[in-house]
Amino acid sequence: MIADLRAGLPGISLERACHLLETSRSFYYACLRAANVPSAEAVRLRDAIEQIVLAFPGYGYRRVTAQLHRDGWDVNHKRVLRVMRQESLLCQLRRRWVPTTDSVQGLRVYPHLLKDLRLEGLDRAWVADITDIRLPESFAYLAAVLDAFSRKVIGWCLSRSLEAGIALTALERALKARLPEAGWIHHSDQGVQYACRDYVEHLEAADARISMAAKGCPRQNAQAESFFRTLKLEEVYLQDYQTFREAEASIGHFLEAVYNQKRLHSALGYRPPCEFEALYRAGLLEG
DSSP: OHHHHHHHSTTOOHHHHHHHTTOOHHHHHHHHHHTTOOOHHHHHHHHHHHHHHHHOTTOOHHHHHHHHHHTTOOOOHHHHHHHHHHTTOSOOOOOOOOOOOOBOTTSOOOOOOOTTOOOOSTTSEEEEEEEEEEOSSSEEEEEEEEETTTOOEEEEEEESOOSTHHHHHHHHHHHHHOOOOTTOEEEEOSBHHHHSHHHHHHHHHTTOEEEEOOTTOGGGGHHHHHHHHHHHHHTGGGOOOOSHHHHHHHHHHIIIIIITTTOOBGGGTSBOHHHHHHHHHTTOSOO
16 A cells, blocks of 8 residues: 555655555565565676576576675575576576587597596596587588696687598697696597597697597597587577688687686586686695
């Protein structure tokens, strides 16, 4: 009733309305709560969550909670989950796997060295893979190399061709950016791009131990598969690339400025890869 009276008489104060209706301010606020009118703080929280979800469509409620904490909010994950459910902000994206590399008979296959291996530092193991990017009239292909410890993308190449050069270019860029010690592990699938002589010779020259997932077992290269899933859901599927150059620029921005610099990873204590690496190198994190 108080709200109706104030709506009919815009100039009337809350105190005057309470006096005319012979009630109290506390009763008025109790009525608001009963009507489930959100507070200003609740509205700000909802808006903050919405902004995070718009920036990172693949975030679930736990990553959203972690980002809110980084932004200064004191809120628990149960409340964030409740708000995301109420506002239909929960991630509805689903996993999709499409093979882009084929095993070729006659090339050497290497054992899976990462199985049950606990990594204890940067540049001990890299993972590599290739995925497809649909353009209006063709496909492009992205090869990427990630540090398995920090999840950082350390080398990548977008190409119109699936030939071995795409994987080799990504590897060369990674080796130019990093200097792994002898005995580091390079892990990939058994695709011809990774099993061919040129690629293997580059790995041997860099004193790498070569590791490969079993044929038809994408889960054995799970880190690379997870990365490409994130890339597709949070960048590729949200864009409408018209040209190869446009795709290259947009994907490059996502990899360098968003994925490496901003996107939180649960395995890294909800930190982005670059921040995680900086803290690790400063001795502020344990391996």
